[in-house]
Amino acid sequence: MAKTIAQGFFSDPRIEEAKKLIQAALKEHKSHITGIRGPNPELKESYDQLLKRVGEYRGGALFYNYLGSGIGNGPLVELADGSVKYDFITGIGVHYMGHSHEGVINATINGAISNTVMNGHLQQNTDSARLLELFSTAACKNGAGVKNVFLSTSGAMANENAFKLILQKKFPCARFFAFEKCFAGRTLGMAWVTDKAAYRAGLPKTLDVDYIPFYDANDHKGSIDRAVAAMKKYITRFPCQHAGFCMELIQGENGALVGNKEFFEALIAVCKEHNISVFADEVQSFARTNQLFTFQYFGLDKHVDVVAIGKNSQVCATFFTDDHKPKPGLISQTFTGASSQIAAAYYVVSEMITGGYFGENGKIDRLHARFTKNLEAISKKHESKLRGPYGIGGIVGMTVFGGDEAKTKAFTMKLFENGVLSFMAGGGTTTRVRFLLPVMVTEEKHIDEVCEILEKTLMSME
Ligand SMILES: Cc1ncc(COP(=O)(O)O)c(C=O)c1O
Structure with a gap:
């Protein structure tokens, strides 16, 4: 040929x-990166100065004193002060394959030596074409109709595209449903979907969103009844005005809260009755349950009209059914991603599919079981200091010091100092610590070591 x-x-x-x-x-x-270690004293002064300058240039200090050196080994990452830490937050759920992964680096080199830095909707290379096919085939493997895929550069943009598709199809209906305390991104549009007042303070209103209470595992039937009643109440109050339902199936930013199939199905049934499009925002949860897509985990294949993914997928994307196809002009983007990023996305998602991560007792289930078992054991010993764990698969949450925000922040800072990267979720009196594991490279022994550090950190604080 x-x-x-x-x-x-x-x-x-x-x-x-x-x-x-x-x-x-x-x-x-x-x-040479074999375990956690503290900073190199000879690098301390220049590192501190660099951190200070970064804080000044970006208009505010970094959350952690984290500037990576550019190398790591599996779940371990070296910082520019020479210290090595366990990365159990992975850039808030991006580095599924950990640090300095040979396969990923090989894929990014292939992308990097191609003719352009970026691919876009006007000019894309064959790597984008095969990525679209991989994404679409994986999404539709159980009969879902979301076979069309638009690539984009952030989770917020993938969500924006999802909202636009739904709004155009349902015009003039323009209201949305979303879950209380959901997170959808930082654009002007998504700031009005995200249910956190501080994230839209001072911003003009862009969307009308009616909030439905999220699933409560402690009150299965009650929470379904309450959510369905709330949805019906809004439909009565604003008849024929709802265009879509944005479902964050697992609430990451709100503390690793997991939904439920029956719960979602009950709400979806109301949506179908009223011609409201069903949209799954799985930007944070993609590849974190024991199925590639979260809608597949909950068995919602036949119900989803639009789906957004991001983070772990390396390139973000909006999937949609034929009847949600946009009219020309509605969505496009100069960049869909860097050529190396698109090559890496193909490699990473192919690996996810073939690497034994999913299914019952796949790697994700095994890692979750180990992490959960360890945290439960710690919780038993220090009940007043740790509650939980919560979450599913590669997303794990826990409450420390009763969920107090300031104390949780102090704990994550101390944990960082002691060699483990985590992050906060939720807020106020229901703040949690969250972990988003580098699933591809985490082994049980890493979880054991992280839990030992975690327990020591907990013990050192009052
Ligand atoms: C559920 C969900 N949707 C959307 C986003 C926005 O993604 P990005 O930060 O890539 O814009 C996030 C980010 O945390 C998220 O968790």
Whole structure:
């Protein structure tokens, strides 16, 4: 078969040789990263100055004193002060494959040596085409209709596109349903979906959203009845005005709260009755349950009209059914992602699909069971200091010091100092600590070590 010049270039033995050399150097250097360690005193002064400058340039200090050096080894990451930490937050749920992963680096090199830095909707390379096919096939494997895929550069943008598709289809209906305390991103539109007043303080209103209480596992039937009643009440108050229902199926920013199939189905039934589009925002939960897509985990394949993914997928995307196709002009983007990012997304999602992570007792289930067992044991010993754990699969939450926000923040800071990266979720008196694991590279022994550090940190605080 005829070959393009590019195919000749990518398979040139010199390129293969160069990649082998890079891999050999990477293997050697990352092998020095074997466990957590404190900062190198000789780097301290320059690191502190760098942090200060970064804080000044960006108009506010960083949450953690974290500036990565550019190398890591699996779940371990080296910072520019020479310290090494466990990364159990992964850039808030992005680095599924940990740090300095050989396969990912190889894929990004392939993207990096292609002709352009970026792919966009006007000009994309064949890597984008095969990524679309991979995404669409995976999303529809159980008969879902969301076979159309638009790539984008952030979770918020994937959500914006989802809202636009629904609004255009349902015009002039323009109200949305969403869950209380959901998070949907930081654009002007998504600031009015995200149910947190501080995140939209001073911003003009862009969307009308009616909030439905989220699932309460302690009151299964009661929470279904309350949510359905709330939805019906709004439909009566604003007849024929709702365009869509934005469902964050697992609430990440609100503290790793997990929904329920029956709960979602009851609400979806009301939506279908009133011609309201069903949209699953799984930007944070994609690939974190024991199924690739969260709607697949909850068995909602036949119900979803629109789905957004991001973070772990490396390139964000909006999936939609044929009847949600936009009219020309509604959605596009100059960039859909960097060429290396698109190549990495194909590699990472292919690995997810074939690597034994999903299904009952797949790697995700096993990691979750180990983490949960360890945290329960700690909680039993220090009941007043730790409650939980919560979450599912690769998203784990816990409450420390009764959920007090300031104390939880102090705990995450101390945990950081002691060598583990986590993050906060929720807020006020229901603040939690959240972990988003680098699933591909985490082993049970890493979880054990992190839990030991966590317990010591907890013990050192009053
Ligand atoms: C559920 C959900 N939707 C949307 C977003 C926004 O994604 P991004 O920060 O990539 O814009 C997030 C980010 O945390 C999220 O958790």
